[in-house]
Amino acid sequence: MTAKSKTKRTKMKRSPQERIGLFIVHVICITAGVLTVVPFLYVLSGSFATEKELLERSFFIIPHTISTNAYKYIVADGSIFRGLLNSTLVTVVGTVVNMLFTTTLAYPLSKSWLKGRNVILNMVVFTMLFSGGMIPNYLVVKGLDLLDSYWALILPGAISAFNLIIVKNFFQELPGELEEAAKIDGCSDLGIFTKIVLPLSKPALASVGLFYAVSHWNDFFNSMIYLNSTEKFPVQIILRQIVLLAQGASADGSAIDFGAGGTPPEQAVKMATTVVACLPILCVYPFVQRYFEQGVMVGAVKG
Structure with missing residues (x-):
């Protein structure tokens, strides 16, 4: 049949x-x-609409008049491109550091025979419930001489307790017989970790890696606190400045001429910045979607 x-x-x-x-x-x-x-779809359409249409129509999917004034305003001084490069650098390097520290700590913690395992796990869980706060974190970053550097955005959050527990639980579900067979064949602990454990953990690693990448890309508060040099600002800070400038220009009437659309479209600029901020992550997601879906379903069905 x-x-x-x-x-x-x-x-x-x-x-x-x-x-x-x-x-x-x-x-x-x-x-x-x-x-x-x-x-x-509304945000995307609104980013191509004129300010007049945004004020007259409460909701629409297709604008009557296509206007690129918002995107012209965003790219006018070129700072958006520098911000995109900075955010890409922080996201890539930060995600690599996150995955390196998370996997290397989660693997030994997944072994029940490890001495002091419960103590370390309790310390990890404690950080999920309590934190030092903004001022102690700032003093730590300052004491390590990390202010106004990209490492201030990467190292303080090198390990997420929640993601660490997810990866640890996934490692625990892997068959122990595979590691025993590899040891019999003469494979070292590092070889087992890199050649057996990590390849079998692609769904979990892809999911956790996506969480880390989105967190770095959307980071705004830490960048505002720890960075002082404008050339190091990520795209989120740049977009915030652009929105504030658009609001000020519309309020005092000092806007430059943008053709048929008139003054810089304040509402359209907000929507355009949203599109610019989300588009890179949306382009990355299809490449990890298959692994992400598998990772979400990890542990959902047993037997």
Whole structure:
């Protein structure tokens, strides 16, 4: 019996109650998808709309007049490109550091025979509940002479307790027989970790790596506190400055001429900055989506 015939036979066996339930599930999923996508479409459309249309129409998906004034205003001085490079650098280096420290700590903690394992785990969990606060963190960064450097955005959060526990639990679920067989073949502990454990943990590592990358990309508060040089500002700080400048220009009437759209579109600038901030991460997500979905389902089904 072919797979197609089996599928048809399964559909024929469904009771009316099952069909109604399946229909309701599909409706709920479609509704949730629409509610999720529509706000993004509105922001994207609004970034290409004129200020007049944004004020006159409360909601739309396709603007009547296509205007690139908001994006012209964002790229006018070129600082946005420097901010994108800075954010990319911090995100890439920061994610590599995060994954290096997280995996190397999670692997030994996944072994029940490790002495002092519970003490270390309790210390990790303690950091999830309590933190030193903003001022002690600033004093630590200052004491380590990390102010106004990219390392101030990377090293203080090198390990996330939540992500560490996720990776540790995944390592614990891997069959111990694989490591025992590798040891019999003469593989070292480092070889087991790099050649067996990490390749088998791609779903969990992809999920945690995406969490770290998004956190670094969206980082705004730490950059505002620890960085002083404007040439080191990430894209989030640059976008904030652009929005504030657009608001000031619209308020005092000192805006430059942008053609048919008139003054710098304040609301459209806000939407355009949102698009610019989200677009790089959205471009990366399709490459890790397969592993991300597997990582989310880790531990969901047993047996």
